Amino acid sequence: MDVTISPAGLRAVPELSYLTAQNVARYRAIMRFIYVEYQRLKYWLRPEEIYNGVLAWGVLDNYTLELCLSDLESLKGWGNLASRHDGGRALSLEEYMRKKSQYLLTPYAIEIERMLETLEKVKGYGGSLETTYFDTIAACIHEIRENAMLFEPGKALLNWEKLYEAFKTMHENAADFIASIHSIQAEEMMATEGFLALKDSLTNYLQHFVKGLQRSAYRIEGQLLRVGDGLRDVYLEKVLADEQTKPRLEQGKSAEELWLEYRQGWNNLKRWFIGDEQEPSELTLLEKATKDTIAKIVRSAVRLQERRRGGMSRRNDLETLGRRFAQMETLNDAHRLAAYAFGLFPSRHLQGHDERDTESADVSAWQVPPNVRLIRTRSRKRSNRTSAEPMRTHTAKREAYREQMKAQLEEEKAFVELMKGMGETRIAHLPILKPKERMRLLQWIGRCTATRARSFVTPDGYQITVSLPDDEEAAVLRSEDGDLTMLNYTIQVTEGVTLHG
Missing domain, CATH: 1.10.10.10 (Winged helix-like DNA-binding domain superfamily/Winged helix DNA-binding domain)
Structure with a gap:
């Protein structure tokens, strides 16, 4: 700027x-x-x-x-x-x-x-995260695209004031709110027990804003990209003409100063939502800051819960256990109760990889086969020299993993060839996909929508391109494990992209 x-x-x-x-x-x-x-x-x-x-x-x-x-x-x-x-x-x-x-x-x-x-009147940073400003901005830009050539006298300036005021208020409120989360007062409050009662509502508030931002802000980005320089200049000229028709008793800004001010305001709006070659958009940074804030809130709540659990008194449990010991009739029964309550005292801790057949928490340790470990003696007596232990080999595991990766690459290649054969196709026209194909397609869409070019290149040189629907048309992605309603994206797979090192 x-x-x-x-x-x-x-x-x-x-x-x-x-x-x-x-x-x-x-x-x-x-x-x-x-x-x-x-x-x-x-x-x-x-x-x-x-x-x-x-x-x-x-x-x-x-x-x-x-x-x-x-x-x-x-x-x-x-x-x-x-x-x-x-x-x-x-x-x-x-x-x-x-x-x-x-x-x-x-x-x-x-x-x-x-x-x-x-x-x-300032009490802290204040601010808020409201998605209604995005709707106002989107409506104003849509009106510019539709009626920039047909604005009646006074309407263009009214649209500009409404647009820029919503943009300015949204940006300032969001910056103040995120700053308040990182203030010293907020850090101290997050360390108190009362924060646990506020955690859920604050997290839901931030998640609602992220969803609204992803739904509306990227639509604004698409509309701004469709407003060319010519349409922008026509619109700003009408805004300038409306401003100059206002009667003023004092000397105001010249036409050149007002024009530069409007151009700078439009560039600020476009840079906030789209960004430029040197740095990402403020929209991306705000989304990242909001997600980081959600993670910070969750971490603080987890620490509080762990501290609460760690500080719990076990006095009642110990008193109950003491009464149980007093009720034991024989020493052997007391030994058995101690073994159940405190475990084996003369124990040894062994480190190593625990090979388990299942990860289910319902399976008892007595139902899992034992892991055999060779333990070397600590005796100082010299023992007879034993035969050398053979070197372990992991050739079978490596071969099994290699075959698994080859099968996965073949599946990916077959899916790419399938999509390439369909040419430029939409979500609604796709056949019923397998679960792995559905996951791979959603990964493609996620990678493409995260870039400005809406495309990426696979290691094999195929270019995957995803286009957004103009009218936000919805479609159903069908797969063997269920249906998913989503935007009717257009997917195209092309070959022959040269990768440079």
């Missing part, structure tokens, strides 16, 4: 001086009172009104009208206030002798007070 700045953008900001001045409390009280009156549509104020209003708050001690007049002139010198002569009649000699003025907030001062008012 090309960023330019003018010398005026590097100047000092004297309008902020009253926030760090020595009498900051007096200045802020005056500015806040004038700003509150400005919100009530009362713009020009006399010094007496300002003094009485600040005095009524009761936040300043020993404050006089003379100090108020001095503060007003200081604020005027910094550029926070503008003044004009008050032509009203004087009601006393003191008023007649004093220079009478009325004061008004400058545009800079209004924005500063508005910022301070917002900062006072």
Whole structure:
């Protein structure tokens, strides 16, 4: 993104001086009172009104009208206030002798007070993950594609303001929400027991956002790719024309500045959803950050549950076991109970690969055949020299694995040839597939949709290309183990791609 700045953008900001001045409390009280009156549509104020209003708050001690007049002139010198002569009649000699003025907030001062008012309401990062913004953006871009040449006066600017406001709000809220998850307060909260009650709702919230993002955001990406440079310029020219028809009493931005601003805004929108050659899109980064946040929440919950289990008291269990020992009539029965409760004390731990016939948890250890291990003696006595043990060979296992891999490669090659023979085909036109063929086809679709080119090349040189349906048409992928409803993708397998090292 090309960023330019003018010398005026590097100047000092004297309008902020009253926030760090020595009498900051007096200045802020005056500015806040004038700003509150400005919100009530009362713009020009006399010094007496300002003094009485600040005095009524009761936040300043020993404050006089003379100090108020001095503060007003200081604020005027910094550029926070503008003044004009008050032509009203004087009601006393003191008023007649004093220079009478009325004061008004400058545009800079209004924005500063508005910022301070917002900062006072900040409680953490805030933010949210809402998928409704994606629907608004998609609707606006769809309207641009359909009616860019037919926008009535004023409609193009209304569409642009709605589009860019939704995009800006969505981006800022998402960034703030993800940042709040990684804040120190969130880290401390995730380490408390109360987090377990919040874990499920927070995880569902994030998963709902990821699903909405995958459903709507990639549709926006496809629509943006269909808006060419010519259509974009026509649309932005109509937006510029609508903006210039607004009556303004002050000098605003020139047509060239507005055009560059709209072009930059459109480029920001396109880069956020599509990306560029140097870096991936912000959409991809947001999806990854959301998934990482879900994983972080799950890990924190698992640690809490493990800590809770590890800190459980076994006092009742031990007392019950002690009573059982006290009830034993013979020492042999006590030995048997100890063996059941604590195991064999003089035990040896053997390390090695446990060869099991089944992974079922219901199978008892007594039902599994034993694993024979040769144990060397630790005796210091010299034993008779035994015959050398032969070297173990794994040739049979390697051959079995090689045959398995050859069969798998043959199945993959046969499926590629099958898809290549069909040419460019859609999901709805495919025959009934075997389970392995269905899994392989879904892997192809997943790899293609994860790339911008919507294609990839197999190690054998075949190029797999997947195209999205224009109207989001649904189709049923039939296989021997069931049916799957999905988008009616178009799949094409071509041969002859040359791979370069």
